[in-house]
Amino acid sequence: MRRRPGRSKEAPELDITAFLNLMVVLVPFLLVSAVFSRITILELNLQGGAPSEADDKPQMNIEVIIRQGSIELRGNQKVIAKMNKIDNKNYVEGLVQEPTKPINEKQIYDLPALSKHLLKIKASYPDKLDALILLEPDIEYRNLVGVMDAVRGAEIKKAAEDGGEPQTERKVLFPDISIGDAP
Amino acid sequence: MRHDSRRMKRMARNHKKTPGMNLTSLMDVFTILVFFLLTNSASDEALQNPKVITLPASVVETKPKETVVILVTPENILIQGKVVADTPDVVNRQANIIEEIKNELELQRSRTLVTDEEELPEVNILADRRAQFSLLKKIMSSCTSAGYAKISLAVIQKSSQGQ
Numbered sequence: 173m174r175r176r177p178g179r180s181k182e183a184p185e186l187d188i189t190a191f192l193n194l195m196v197v198l199v200p201f202l203l204v205s206a207v208f209s210r211i212t213i214l215e216l217n218l219q220g221g222a223p224s225e226a227d228d229k230p231q232m233n234i235e236v237i238i239r240q241g242s243i244e245l246r247g248n249q250k251v252i253a254k255m256n257k258i259d260n261k262n263y264v265e266g267l268v269q270e271p272t273k274p275i276n277e278k279q280i281y282d283l284p285a286l287s288k289h290l291l292k293i294k295a296s297y298p299d300k301l302d303a304l305i306l307l308e309p310d311i312e313y314r315n316l317v318g319v320m321d322a323v324r325g326a327e328i329k330k331a332a333e334d335g336g337e338p339q340t341e342r343k344v345l346f347p348d349i350s351i352g353d354a355p
Numbered sequence: 356m357r358h359d360s361r362r363m364k365r366m367a368r369n370h371k372k373t374p375g376m377n378l379t380s381l382m383d384v385f386t387i388l389v390f391f392l393l394t395n396s397a398s399d400e401a402l403q404n405p406k407v408i409t410l411p412a413s414v415v416e417t418k419p420k421e422t423v424v425i426l427v428t429p430e431n432i433l434i435q436g437k438v439v440a441d442t443p444d445v446v447n448r449q450a451n452i453i454e455e456i457k458n459e460l461e462l463q464r465s466r467t468l469v470t471d472e473e474e475l476p477e478v479n480i481l482a483d484r485r486a487q488f489s490l491l492k493k494i495m496s497s498c499t500s501a502g503y504a505k506i507s508l509a510v511i512q513k514s515s516q517g518q
């Protein structure tokens with residue numbers, strides 16, 4: 173900064189009282205109206221119409237079946253993979269469940285394995301966008317949402333070129349999801 | 356020693372007028388806080404987070420739209436804030452289509468102005484994360500039978516790392 177000659181070296185004091193008052197009022201006001209958990213929506217493709225059968229490309233019907241103890245992945249009516257539930261690393265014995273906290277389960281669905289299989293299918297059918305999720309009647313809603321997340325897209329970890337933190341990239345898999353009853 | 360203390364007294368007397376608190380860091384904190392809070396203020400939210408249920412978490416980023424809202428709590432099913440059915444009763448029912456929900460949705464549909472014929476009516480379902488699929492399926496079939504073909508599930512946004 174340039175200083176005019178002949179001025180005293182001491183910086184002139186700013187009167188920031190008014191600004192400070194404004195801040196003191198503004199901060200509590202905004203704190204009250206702030207949202208820390210944002211609601212988003214998952215769009216379903218319920219009656220997406222009949223798929224165009226006249227396609228020349230090889231068709232592949234992807235079905236993910238959520239059962240009580242496992243997830244089954246089917247393509248063209250054939251079972252590709254069956255993933256049993258895996259042990260939850262974050263399970264705490266005898267923890268009292270609080271309503272808003274993540275649910276403390278002993279076993280969880282193996283979503284990373286499902287992602288891996290789906291990525292393989294996506295690699296062979298890059299134009300495929302729709303998938304069908306079939307559920308047993310007593311599956312909880314959150315499991316449906318978890319599987320939907322895995323089917324809609326997967327995260328691929330990429331090592332950074334400069335050897336730093338590995339970067340995650342989101343890859344879209346099958347975003348048009350239909351829902352049905354498990355056979 | 357005496358000289359020094361007298362000088363200190365004089366200095367103290369002269370500087371008493373301006374205590375000069377250093378507020379710079381406080382100002383910095385406030386400024387950052389204000390901008391942070393301004394960016395996530397709730398003024399433009401179409402959906403309010405209901406306190407009675409816990410929504411499941413998902414990584415989707417689609418913003419909710421102004422639509423008909425069905426709220427599924429462990430006790431009741433509400434459409435646009437109006438109780439239409441009891442959840443345990445609906446769970447125990449055999450029928451796939453819940454008449455109360457269907458009727459209320461048809462009423463909602465007749466009330467809304469149709470601005471665009473092409474536009475399909477939409478509905479948003481807010482359900483507790485522990486709700487069972489059989490219940491959800493009944494609600495969804497009721498929606499489709501009432502002509503609401505586009506169904507969205509409301510979720511809480513979570514960061515992508517937290518699997």
